[in-house]
Amino acid sequence: MIRLTEVTKVFNQGRHNEHHAVKGVTLGIEDGRVTVLKGPSGSGKTTLLTLIGCLARPTSGRVHHGGRDISGLPERFLTEIRRRTFGFVFQRFNLIHGVSVLENVMLPAYPLGDDHGALRERALTLLERLGLDGKGEAKAEWLSGGEAQRVAIARALINDPQVIIADEPTANLDTALSRAFLTIIGELKAEGRTVILTSHDPLVCEADVVDRVVAMRDGRLTERELVEA
């Protein structure tokens, strides 16, 4: 269970361009379910996602992971939690250009010092599972949008995380690819993983696989819809 209590995030605090991205959000996210943070651009959903995923610390309020308060932990501990617990799929996939697909997938595991051969096998298995067998040596920039997203998913799964976080995952995909993505999300859910997405795509928000949609506007939760699968 991930719990946020009165969480606020302020950028450029004390300066003329101070911006309150998230304002006093209290939210609980249950394990093993698919939750969508829905809202227009600038509603604060991506910032909330970064707070949940330990990519940033809240300005005020508390974030609990499995009962542990992680809001005030130093960067090093946050990195460790992030590496072990979360897998990220970014909006523009954020693959590193110029290096191979395989290397992109293996990157999050490098600091762990796992056996290189075993790591490579794991990455190849993930690519195969996501229909990318034979693409391992291709450069990241040669991939189509759908392929790049599946590589990003493989990268998110390389450390076998409990939680998958995806920011606007269908923003750059057509309908067919978006449906394919939701199928993968269904598989991850079936494995018992928690999935947290941000999206304002109706295809995602209304998908069967989604358990809960949390609507946001101007940095606050506006309503809570519970969509049982």
Added chain:
Amino acid sequence: MRRWIERQRCLVDFTVSSLLRRRGKNLGLIVVYTIIIFVLASVMLFSQALRREAAAVLSNAPEIVVQRMVAGRHDTVPAAYVETIRAIRGVAQAEGRLWGYYFDPGLSANYTLMVPADRTVEPGSAVIGHAIARERNGLPGTPLFLLSERGKMHKFTVAGILDRVSDLIAADLMLVAERDFRSMFAIPADALTDIAVSVRNPREVATIAAKISRILPDVRAITRGDILRTYEAAFNWREGMVLVLMTGAVLAFLILAWDKASGLSAEERREIGILKAVGWETSDVIRQKLWEGALISLTAFLFGYALAYLHVFRFDALLFEPALKGWAVLYPRFELRPSVDAFQVGTLLVLTMLPYILATVVPVWRAATIDPDVAMR
């Protein structure tokens, strides 16, 4: 430990892939870096090799050499001085020497002609250094003609070729009989080139030298230490001169390296953000950049040093010969024996690699401390 090794292996793998992405830029940098190391290492190796040669010369040099001065110039010494010096307390041995330079106009080179004290050379014959043998096709048994300063032709038969103990002393050496030497240079029978003196107690060399100068006011007594200091000064001066000329090139390289290493592009910043977002710590990013700096500088160092080694010991320091090899006017040609000084390699390694690696790491450290949420924006 195994985990640590695997981690470094992964980082090196990624570093190599990362470097290959900007192939042209990194290759250009390595080429310029290699040239700088090549020049610096060439100067160092060459000077070091010359010092070694000089040390080989000096190890056999007498403790004191007595020369006579006339109007501030080196003149022949009366043979009677040998006995006077032998009589000084503390002197173990005093030997008169006959040696001089012969300029060969055909080759535009000088030879050192000498009457050996430790071996006998038959009148009319000569034992020659391998450089003379090479230049004059002087095989044993063949004749060798020298024209004296007074215009008289002297014929020698090559009796043997000297061992290559030290090229610096043996390359241009020509050992001849005393009678031939005196005839060649018109030196009277009661005159010597100089006197080599050895001393019983090495600590008394300076005292004995002072005594000689006092008893024989028209001579100067040069100790082995004096010669060593002169050599050192000459080498240091030449080495220093080349290094000063190099300063401009080194500075230009530093600016280039600083620009490359310190100027992180937006793309590189974004990558650092991604790496941090997917679970890399600040220290992992810095470690990877350290590997990058180390790989570039070490590659350049190894190439530069290997090229310098070949340049100095295989191609006779072709590029710096005029500046560094003052002896070129005295010697037809000599080859330096390869020698590498570990301390010197270490110094060059630290002076060239460390600044570059630091220049790489400082900006990365600044960039790596940014929040990983930039990857989401």
